[in-house]
Amino acid sequence: MEAFIQPGFWIFVLALAGIYGIFSLGLQIQYGVGGIMNFGHVGMMAVSGYTIAVLVIKYEWSFWWAALAGVILAAFLGALLGLTTLRLSGDYFAIASIAFAEIVRYWILNTDNVTGGTQGTLAIPSPNGFASYTDKPDVILTWISDRLYPIIGDEASRDLSMVLIVWPFFGLFIWLSSRLQKTSWARVLRATREDDDVPRSLGKNVFRFRLQTLIIGSVFGGLAGVFWSVQFALLAPEDFLRIVTFYGWMILILAGATRVKGLFVAAIFFGFLYGATRFLEFWPLSLLSSPERAYLRVFLIGLVIVLLMVKRPQGLFGKRQEMILE
Template identity: 65%
Template structure:
């Protein structure tokens, strides 16, 4: 239990939660407003983080530009997904979107020369045994921020601490922007399309355009999450981008109540604790399991939470019951 007393553990949980929070915000605008069942969201995260890493390592491109291009590629991925499959029935789209992210993962997995393949991030041996790093610029930014923050917060300030602050500031800004966007008449139309295609179309609204835009916005936000994911882990592997991750996002979204953004940070922290905290489940009965078995249990618990949640409180912790009843 001692791990739970360490501030470092909580900072780690907070950083993870923040990244997952941003990731889920992308799903929120797609499903919570537009009713779009995107189960391939993790693909956007994979696209942006790999694009950034490849551009920095293999082409020596400036970090900021590489990150921006990474997000743009995620948006492009969203556009590709939207153009090919968004006109399909809702359940077909859900399945096609899973396929999209799996295809992204397969390509990463099998393009050893470009991505390092299964070995993990661009594990192209340069000199000696060092992995080429794409986080140099970022590390220096973190260090500078650390010098500024240490006098304020004291010794607790380490790399993770600064990361947590940056991630949560970004999440805060994005939440603010998205909640503003969701008060526009654009969002009103999108909300209408969640229930029905014919009514908005009969009133002169191009339903496809609204949905497409929602997918792009969601993909951009997912892409931003991917950049942070890449910077946080500093070593990418195709296994970071399993469809499982998309479902983590869905779990957070449902916990938070899909239609409102305000519950999202708390739901993200709850998930972060469940996810990160369960590796510290060293007490009985978990003490009988070894580390890899505990990893199985962790995903199993998330599966059980998902089932119980959908069975008993599908509107989430903060959602309105009425919105679900009227569905």
């Protein structure tokens, strides 16, 4: 119970919520506006995170340029996924997108000399002989921490610094995205979500609209990867399993697929679920070992997804009417 009232716990929850909220924002524009069911979203986060790690460690780039390259590469991957498979109908695309992300993960897993393979970014060969990655993204966190020192009179934690970076961005991205969703561009996309033929018969290049959405969503996936790599510093292939995509989906359907601002609340709920199954120590959680807690987390996420789809498919903030008209 103690952890529950500690600010440190809630700060961790918020940091995680910001990162996965941005991740989920990518799915929101893809599905909530364009009706695209992307189940390989984790691939974008993996590509961006790993690009940063490899460029910083192996090629000694500055973190900023590496982050930019990571996001661009995620966008590029989204374009590649779209150009190859976006003409497929919904369920086929969903399956293809999973395969796409799994190919990315297997490549990371089996290309030891670039990505560090199973050992993760710790094993990326560096010109200095050892991986000196963590200190580079830490520069940002330390900078924040130093600025906070006079205010809180103590050294700010890593998580707190992260919250102060990621939340303004999360807010900014949500604001931008909700602006974008009020344009006529988004209106055409909403039409394609229901029926391709109508917008096509009115002169709209449906494929172009879809591809653009997929790329924008992938950029958010890539941005989430940037924050992810700052927060955790070490990346390993098992951080980018298929299930991570469904973390994003859980946040999205909890908020309601068309409710972009609902992501704030849903992301915090996810952060809480994640943090609680990791740190909270009251009964009956205290009976579980750390790996058992990890299963519990997976189980709860599965449960939330199933319950939502059965009991409240429109999510916390969605309109029932939109679902009925579907």
